[in-house]
Amino acid sequence: MGRPISEPLSDIIARHWDAIVIGTGIGGGVAGRALAEAGLSVLFLEQGRAGLRAEETGLDIGMADPVARAVRGLWPDPVEAEVNGQSQSFFAPLGSGLGGSSVFYAATLERPELHDLDDSPERPHPTGGWPVSYAAMQPWLDAATGLFALHGEPDPLSDIPCPALSTPPPPQPGDAMIMAQLAANGLNPYRLHTALRYLDGCAECLGHKCPRACKMDGRSAGVEPALATGNAALLTDCTVTRLGRDGPVITQVTARKGGDEITLKARHVVLAAGALSSPRLLLASTSEADPTGIGNARDLVGRNLMFHLNEVFALWPGRAAGFAGPSKSVGFRDLYFAESQRLGMVQAMGVDVGYGEIVHHLRGQVERSWLRHIPGAKDATRIPAAIGARLMGQAKVFVGLLEDLPYGENRVTHDPAHPGRIAMTYRTAPELLARRKIFRRLIRRAFRGQRTAFLTHRPEPNFGHPCGTLAMGRDPAKSVLDAKCRPHGMTNLWVTDASVFPTSMGVNPSLTIAANALRVAAILKDEK
Amino acid sequence: MNALTDGCAIVTGAGSGLGRALALALAPHMQVAGLGRRIDALEETEALAGGNFLPLQADVTDPAQVAQAFDIARNIAPITVLINNAAIYPRRDFLDETAASFMDTVGINLGGMVTCTRAALSDMTATGFGRILNVATFADLHPLPASSAYSVSKGAARIFTRALIADIGDRFPGIVVNDWMPGMLATDMGIADGLDPAVAARWGAKLALWHDASLTGTTWEMGAEIPPARSLKRRIADRVLLRPRAKPRQL
Numbered sequence: 030m031g032r033p034i035s036e037p038l039s040d041i042i043a044r045h046w047d048a049i050v051i052g053t054g055i056g057g058g059v060a061g062r063a064l065a066e067a068g069l070s071v072l073f074l075e076q077g078r079a080g081l082r083a084e085e086t087g088l089d090i091g092m093a094d095p096v097a098r099a100v101r102g103l104w105p106d107p108v109e110a111e112v113n114g115q116s117q118s119f120f121a122p123l124g125s126g127l128g129g130s131s132v133f134y135a136a137t138l139e140r141p142e143l144h145d146l147d148d149s150p151e152r153p154h155p156t157g158g159w160p161v162s163y164a165a166m167q168p169w170l171d172a173a174t175g176l177f178a179l180h181g182e183p184d185p186l187s188d189i190p191c192p193a194l195s196t197p198p199p200p201q202p203g204d205a206m207i208m209a210q211l212a213a214n215g216l217n218p219y220r221l222h223t224a225l226r227y228l229d230g231c232a233e234c235l236g237h238k239c240p241r242a243c244k245m246d247g248r249s250a251g252v253e254p255a256l257a258t259g260n261a262a263l264l265t266d267c268t269v270t271r272l273g274r275d276g277p278v279i280t281q282v283t284a285r286k287g288g289d290e291i292t293l294k295a296r297h298v299v300l301a302a303g304a305l306s307s308p309r310l311l312l313a314s315t316s317e318a319d320p321t322g323i324g325n326a327r328d329l330v331g332r333n334l335m336f337h338l339n340e341v342f343a344l345w346p347g348r349a350a351g352f353a354g355p356s357k358s359v360g361f362r363d364l365y366f367a368e369s370q371r372l373g374m375v376q377a378m379g380v381d382v383g384y385g386e387i388v389h390h391l392r393g394q395v396e397r398s399w400l401r402h403i404p405g406a407k408d409a410t411r412i413p414a415a416i417g418a419r420l421m422g423q424a425k426v427f428v429g430l431l432e433d434l435p436y437g438e439n440r441v442t443h444d445p446a447h448p449g450r451i452a453m454t455y456r457t458a459p460e461l462l463a464r465r466k467i468f469r470r471l472i473r474r475a476f477r478g479q480r481t482a483f484l485t486h487r488p489e490p491n492f493g494h495p496c497g498t499l500a501m502g503r504d505p506a507k508s509v510l511d512a513k514c515r516p517h518g519m520t521n522l523w524v525t526d527a528s529v530f531p532t533s534m535g536v537n538p539s540l541t542i543a544a545n546a547l548r549v550a551a552i553l554k555d556e557k
Numbered sequence: 558m559n560a561l562t563d564g565c566a567i568v569t570g571a572g573s574g575l576g577r578a579l580a581l582a583l584a585p586h587m588q589v590a591g592l593g594r595r596i597d598a599l600e601e602t603e604a605l606a607g608g609n610f611l612p613l614q615a616d617v618t619d620p621a622q623v624a625q626a627f628d629i630a631r632n633i634a635p636i637t638v639l640i641n642n643a644a645i646y647p648r649r650d651f652l653d654e655t656a657a658s659f660m661d662t663v664g665i666n667l668g669g670m671v672t673c674t675r676a677a678l679s680d681m682t683a684t685g686f687g688r689i690l691n692v693a694t695f696a697d698l699h700p701l702p703a704s705s706a707y708s709v710s711k712g713a714a715r716i717f718t719r720a721l722i723a724d725i726g727d728r729f730p731g732i733v734v735n736d737w738m739p740g741m742l743a744t745d746m747g748i749a750d751g752l753d754p755a756v757a758a759r760w761g762a763k764l765a766l767w768h769d770a771s772l773t774g775t776t777w778e779m780g781a782e783i784p785p786a787r788s789l790k791r792r793i794a795d796r797v798l799l800r801p802r803a804k805p806r807q808l
Binding site for chain 1: 682730
């Protein structure tokens with residue numbers, strides 16, 4: 030692991046960088062690494078802290094103090110959201126520190142399907158297709174598979190080869206048994222593609238920070254190798270507040286660092302603050318030329334916000350089955366596209382459900398219902414939970430990721446009075462609810478004869494999977510970015526996070542973010 | 558770093574009583590650095606240890622002296638174990654205390670622990686691995702007469718253990734932190750017919766060399782774990798749900 034260049038701040042400010050990368054999650058980390066390895070001078074800007082490398086902090090959505098959250102690399106403040114007309118304020122599963130959200134993730138990097146990107150008569154694409162075809166993206170998906178040391182099995186339902194995929198260690202007994210059970214139900218399970226190097230003593234740090242460069246994330250597969258080249262530097266505690274442009278060129282990056290405003294300069298700017306924040310920066314970058322922000326002449330910046338709907342369900346194999354340990358790394362794609370509908374893949378969540386989890390879940394249910402006004406209702410959930418846990422033993426929890434589609438009214442908003450605040454408006458479209466019904470019916474049918482229970486009842490957007498807010502496209506009237514992920518008409522501003530996705534796909538976004546970041550970096554480094 | 562014993566253990570107040578006994582109990586297993594105010598007392602501990610013991614004269618209330626001592630210790634090996642043992646117990650009626658004399662006791666019993674813990678965490682947070690054992694008492698529960706500064710400082714020290722865990726427990730599960738009550742000892746600070754400190758130190762050393770994340774936040778008295786107090790509601794709920802009672806662990 031390399032040592033960060035410790036240049037004095039004045040030198041960093043005085044330098045004219047080849048590229049400034051805003052954000053150190055997967056999109057920023059991977060793009061910055063590729064550029065630094067190509068010999069460009071790269072400056073990473075990270076709003077959060079560097080943190081200590083040996084930390085094993087988990088993603089805690091119960092911790093509320095903004096200082097305690099920032100220290101841990103969690104997004105410090107609640108997200109303000111209007112969901113289906115209801116105002117909510119909650120802590121989203123988002124990181125804010127070196128590596129962004131990815132240091133906490135479960136490291137599941139799944140490949141999209143052909144129809145996620147391409148339009149075809151059999152599977153028409155809702156936007157007419159991404160401006161980058163699957164065939165054009167495939168070499169970058171392969172490259173990202175290698176860069177993230179993905180271990181797993183090819184999807185038995187797919188005939189697209191995964192040459193860079195490594196063989197995982199033998200499955201744990203729990204995984205082996207769940208695979209057998211799924212296969213017995215006629216499904217086609219496989220070992221998920223996991224970004225773990227399985228170093229000696231690997232503790233499979235899924236859902237929390239990995240103390241070594243074993244779990245591959247924006248930090249270990251991005252920023253750290255970039256710094257090791259000697260071509261990159263990192264500024265943490267540095268919040269970018271606006272971009273300044275002159276014609277098609279971004280000329281300066283304005284940021285707050287330790288209470289001071291600083292101005293930084295580079296030939297290229299890579300924006301990768303995440304799909305909830307990248308659009309906010311463009312919206313905040315107003316000027317005479319851009320009264321509503323950079324790239325926003327058609328009022329598209331921040332719109333088309335998508336999440337996945339998480340359909341979480343528990344499967345009770347029965348006490349007699351004697352499963353050892355939670356199932357972590359199993360998934361299947363039998364329902365990915367079914368009944369002519371874009372649905373999504375199903376994955377084990379890596380948790381067992383016992384008494385405590387059932388109580389937690391039921392309490393959440395009560396909190397969201399009219400019962401919350403009744404004193405003691407929350408505590409009363411202990412009794413059914415205890416009965417449930419005793420009757421059914423430990424359940425395996427699965428999640429179905431239901432693809433979301435772009436709608437202009439679903440959007441990230443920017444409030445100049447609270448520029449650092451993540452705020453959004455989101456509505457579950459009727460067509461999404463209709464597909465959700467089909468998805469749930471098909472899941473239930475897939476497990477016929479098993480004891481299952483959905484743990485999500487109302488539609489639950491996965492706020493950890495935001496995308497689409499700066500979508501790329503061929504038509505400047507309908508998209509923010511061109512196929513090279515630059516705002517239409519601009520020459521040196523590039524976006525490499527999930528903002529660029531025209532659609533949300535039926536898989537976890539990380540692999541596609543990494544692949545696209547590599548693709549964009551390869552184009553960028555050849556630009557003058 | 559795979560084992561605590563590959564590093565260096567720091568024992569504060571190692572020139573007498575329980576601190577000396579803890580240093581002697583640890584020295585056969587690993588390098589020990591003993592902090593204390595009196596160098597002659599520390600050298601006596603060194604002679605008794607017959608090796609593996611480094612005397613380091615330092616007043617735990619002085620951050621500069623502590624920093625210097627820790628630097629010497631970590632030059633031998635990274636600090637993997639800290640036993641916060643140094644404490645004083647002045648028998649003094651509160652009307653005979655001045656604010657300054659009261660705070661002197663707080664400075665040693667609480668301040669020394671804070672200073673040494675902060676210094677040890679520089680090593681431990683770099684590796685995510687370490688063991689902190691805080692020698693504690695129940696003096697805060699029912700303060701005795703002529704013990705106000707002791708009771709307050711040792712009570713605050715117990716809160717410090719919990720506050721420390723709130724800050725680092727989730728981030729560094731490999732840094733194991735807990736409280737240990739050695740019992741009533743036959744030391745200068747204890748009672749004449751108390752327990753031989755060497756006997757208590759065998760438990761303390763065993764606990765200090767036990768690296769298990771599940772120990773963090775537990776309280777031990779002599780050689781046994783004290784299970785956390787359960788509320789009446791919890792006890793009834795556990796009984797109704799036929800939940801088996803966890804057996805307290807023994808050393």
